Amino acid sequence: MIRAVGLRKSFGGFEAVKGIDVEVHRGEAFGFLGPNGAGKSSTMRMVAAVSPVTAGELQILGLDPATDGPAIRGRLGVCPQEDTLDNELNVFDNLYIYGRYFGIDKATVRQRAEELLDFVQLTEKRKARVEDLSGGMKRRLTIARSLINDPEVLLLDEPTTGLDPQARHVLWDQLFRLKQAGVTLVITTHYMDEAEQLCDRLVVMDKGVIVAEGSPRELIEQYSTREVAELRFGVGEHEALGEKLADLGDRVEVLPDRLLVYSDDGEQVIAETHERGLQPVATLVRRSTLEDVFLRLTGRSLVD
Template sequence: MILARGLRKSFGDFEAVKGIDVDVRRGEAFGFLGPNGAGKSSTMRMVAAVSPVSGGELRILGMDPAVDGPSIRARVGVCPQEDTLDTELTVRDNLYVYGRYFGLPRKEVRSRVDELLEFVQLTEKSGSMVEDLSGGMKRRLTIARSLINRPDVLLLDEPTTGLDPQARHVVWDRLFRLKQQGVTLVLTTHYMDEAEQLCDRLVVMDKGVIVAEGSPLELIRAHSTREVAELRFGVGEHDAIAEKVSDLGDRVEVLPDRLLVYSEDGEEVIAKVHERGLQPAAVLVRRSTLEDVFLRLTGRTLVD
């Protein structure tokens, strides 16, 4: 569906994407995970055929965006990071006019609009103005709009950024249903839970390059331990204590507010910490997540 080889994007002297290789297969949910500024959105804009490629090769549905931009855009759905809805139109009219941009006949668009309003649970809001919708509703409307052409690939740039937890879950649920229906999803996110929940496969991006690739589980297995013991001590003590516990796990990370000890058995780590007479203010044992993978690969956290 999407193939990139040595794909690059520069803006003047700044290189946002520094040569990445990507393969997205039909029917999978593929993610770009990385912090802000990793080059995810620049990549997505090139894939959406709205931003010219600066170097390397890119094929979307077998087509070259430099040559077949409009034909590619006819067959992908784009849910941008920032809503570009028409605030002066109603919910229904937003979907309707958008369907017309794809050359769909009026009757066909009307039936799709009804279907999509139902799908994103906005049927009752169909006559409302966009500016009266909540953030979550706007996002769902944007997702519905991106589906009006029944795309072969749906591109979602940070689909839940800025939404409250409940609204995020509603969006995830809808995306999960799309995935079950066989729609190919490509999404960028800086939320590791989003990537874990939705992606079959993902690449971890940092500073314009791909630093790891695989399924969420594969990445965690390859780059982290099964469990993590989080230890919280007093402010400023973490560096000193890290040395005292460094032998208890595969590795120890020092964060501003806590220590992370990576080990197969977190409870055992905690027990040994206490045996050594250390008194953490708070402890937590959890499974490794993609956040840990990212920390391992880049030395930084995803959300600063």
């Protein structure tokens, strides 16, 4: 569905995307992960056929966005990071009028709008004003609007940013149903649990390049351990104790408030810590997550 080879994007002397290779297959959910400034949004804008490619090759649905932009955009759905709903229209009309932009006839777009309102659980709000909707409802309406043209590929830029946990899970369920229906999803997200839940495959981008690629499980197996033991000691003790416990796992990470010991047996790490006469204030054993992989690959420092 999407194929990029040596894809680059520059803005003057700044190169935001530095020659990436990506393939997205029909019916899968593919994710772009990365910190701010990694090049995710620049890549998504090229895939959406709204930003020209600086160099490299990009095909979307077998078409070249440089020459076939309108044809590509007619077959894509785009859910932007910021809601761009029309506050002057009610919920139903936001879908109906948007659908007419695609040249869909009135009867078809009306039926499609009703179906999508049911899909995103907004039928009872069909005549409500957009400004009266909650954040979660607005997000669901934005996703419904992105589906009005029955797209083959749906691009979702940070789809659940700012939503409460209940609203996020409702959206996850709806996106999963779309994938089951054969829609190809391309997602950018800062939420690692979201990527684990939704993505069949993903790439981790940092500073304009791809630093890792695979399924969430593959990335965890490659870049982390099965479990992580979190050990909390007294204030100011972690730096020194990190050296004493360095041999208990594949890797030990020292944080201001705790030690993270990466190991395939977290309980054994805790047991051996006690055998050495050390008494943590608190302990926790958890499975490794995509967030552990992400932070290892891109670091914990903030990027402006």
